[in-house]
Amino acid sequence: MGDTIVAVATAWAPAAIGVVRLSGPDALQLAQRYWSGPKPRPRTAHLGTFVEPDGQPLDQVLLTWFPAPHSYTGEEVVELSCHGSLYVLRRVVELLIAAGARIAKPGEFTLRAYLNRKLSLDQAEAVADLIQAQSEAAHRLAMSQLKGAYFEKVRTFRQKLVEFLALLELELDFSEEDVEFASRAELKRLLQELVAEIERLLRSYRAGQAVRQGIPIAIVGRPNAGKSTLLNALLAEERAIVSDIPGTTRDTVEERLFLGGYELRLMDTAGLRENPADVIEAEGIRRTREKIAQAFLILYVFDAAAETWEEAQAHARTLLGADPLPSLLWVANKIDRLAALPDWPDDVIPISARQKQGLEKLQQAMLNQLEQAGLGQEVLLSHARHYESFVRARAALEGALALLESGGGTELVAEELRTAQHAIGEITGTITPDEILGEIFSRFCIGK
Ligand SMILES: Nc1nc2c(ncn2[C@@H]2O[C@H](COP(=O)(O)OP(=O)(O)OP(=O)(O)O)[C@@H](O)[C@H]2O)c(=O)[nH]1
Ligand SMILES: [Mg+2]
Incomplete structure (x- = not known):
């Protein structure tokens, strides 16, 4: 750990600013070699110029020095906020390497923070999760782990x-x-x-993974029930092909949807029936069963104009099998074709996917199911x-x-x-063999 590492800490794309980070004993000296500006004081942002070895200005930058041990890594750290030009960022890193810094490996900054006892291992993993978090729930989970409440x-x-x-x-x-x-x-x-x-x-664990990676929700039912229409209605875009020919959807279609702070992976599936028209449909049905096994929640859609709730239940039982199922919501579709709503139990949600009726109630019911399954808990x-x-x-x-x-x-x-x-x-991380460390930190991006 005696050497000084350098990397671009922000995303590799043209942007307003791009941050180059240095950590290690020589961080300040290396940065100062190309620095024309005020003498750096601890934890203060200084405006100055990053200059080429021949004296030409490369960029106007903000330099901040975090003396050890009061830095993210616990070592001497310097952050250079440059303009986010890919040329500038590449050149700054190149010059610092020429002066003696080494390019950081993925996750090496956080690895050093861990080795210097700034973070425990589960907190270091939480940093990676936080960077990856796409939804409020994933963010909350990462934050609770980062705060150390977790374990x-x-x-x-x-x-x-x-x-x-x-x-x-x-x-x-x-x-x-x-x-x-x-x-x-x-x-x-x-x-x-x-x-x-x-x-x-x-x-x-299942809930925790679902929150982190997106919650798999399968839309399932007999052919022509309106599953693809429902997927499109929930996404508010014409994503899946809809037709009145039973067996239209052959392969599963998966789309992400953000709802109530969760990231959902909505899966439209091939309609389930006992006598598929051809081998392609049979393969589609096999895939549907696979998705059912992975799903956290099933939306079982039936055509309320074509079958009664009792018939739908009987169908579902034969089609889904007797295996213990993930939680399931009954969705009665095509209510626009009914003169009056039958006397359904509370856990049947009446909708018209085509007319976009009842969708809010359905979304609320989905969220309630997720909360009941414990997805809202802080420690997962x-x-x-x-x-x-x-x-x-x-x-x-x-x-x-x-x-x-x-x-x-x-x-x-x-x-x-x-x-x-x-x-x-x-x-x-109180006891940790080196291979585990290598595995964990290699999953980070460079600059973290
Ligand atoms: N009246 C009415 N028709 C609907 C409704 N939802 C879907 N449909 C119609 O029902 C037919 C089948 O719809 P899809 O969404 O393709 O049905 P699916 O369940 O995906 O069918 P498969 O892919 O074959 O399994 C289409 O003609 C839709 O327009 C609805 O709420 N009301
Ligand atoms: Mg379909």
Whole structure:
């Protein structure tokens, strides 16, 4: 870490300004080599000129110096806000490299922040999530993780585990004398609490991923029910082909839609029926089933002018199968063709996709379902890496509990607790092998 790294921290496109960032022991000296302007004072923006080695001015820039350790990385940092010309930015970086800086690897600034204990590992991941966040919900999730609220509870548990472990180790040191420093009843209670907490987090993983990557919602139903018309109406654009020929949609069509602070991935699917007209339709139906399995929510659309609610339910049961389904909303379409609305239960939402009636109610019902599924919660597990660590931690804790029940040896219990402690430590980065670090930070963009 002795070297000084440089990179463009803003997006690589012409813009009003572009920021070049330097971090490392020589950051200020390197920048000053090309600087004509006031002598930099800490954390103050200075207007000056970035000059070529031959004295020609390259650009008018703002220079800000953040002396170590009070900077993002914890090292000497200099930020140069240039005009966002790709030529200027490339030239500034080139000159700084000629002077001795090295181009940063993706995520290297944040890696240094982590290594200098400015951020924990899960917070560093939250920085990447924050940059990627496209919706209010994804932003909220990243922010709560960045603030460190995310694993506060689990960190406390880990601390308690460490204390118990110390007591158990002490018992082992005195093993001749058969003493018990750590209360087994208390330890059992702690482990049970911890397992419950971890299970809650593990259960939130699907929701967390959906918030981070867009919530998959499948529009499903029999051919001609009006699914493609509904997709178009929700998107307010003619995206999918609509016709009165059953079996029009062959492949799934997916579009993003922002609704109530969430990013939705709306999927229009091929209509489900038992006797497809040809192999292409059969393949479309196979894909529909795949989408149903991935969906977080299903909008089951039926043609209210062609079938009753009871018939629709019976059809849905045969078409969707008996497997446990994701949450489902019943959408009664084509109500413009009904003289009066039948006496449907509350969870049937009457609409006319063609006339754009009832869409607001449908959107509200979709949002309610998402809230009920817990997508609005502040703490959701959203990384596969955390998920795997928690699964390992849970297995070890359950192992320890079983040993306590069966009166297993202190040595074995201690070993399980060590494994659990280790697995939890990987999440926040207390214990982290180098490969994990490489994996995490390589996913960042350069300049972060
Ligand atoms: N009257 C009326 N007709 C509708 C409504 N919604 C859709 N339709 C008509 O129903 C027919 C089928 O609509 P699509 O949206 O293509 O139906 P689909 O469910 O996507 O059908 P497949 O792709 O074949 O599975 C078209 O002629 C639409 O214009 C509606 O709300 N009212
Ligand atoms: Mg269609």
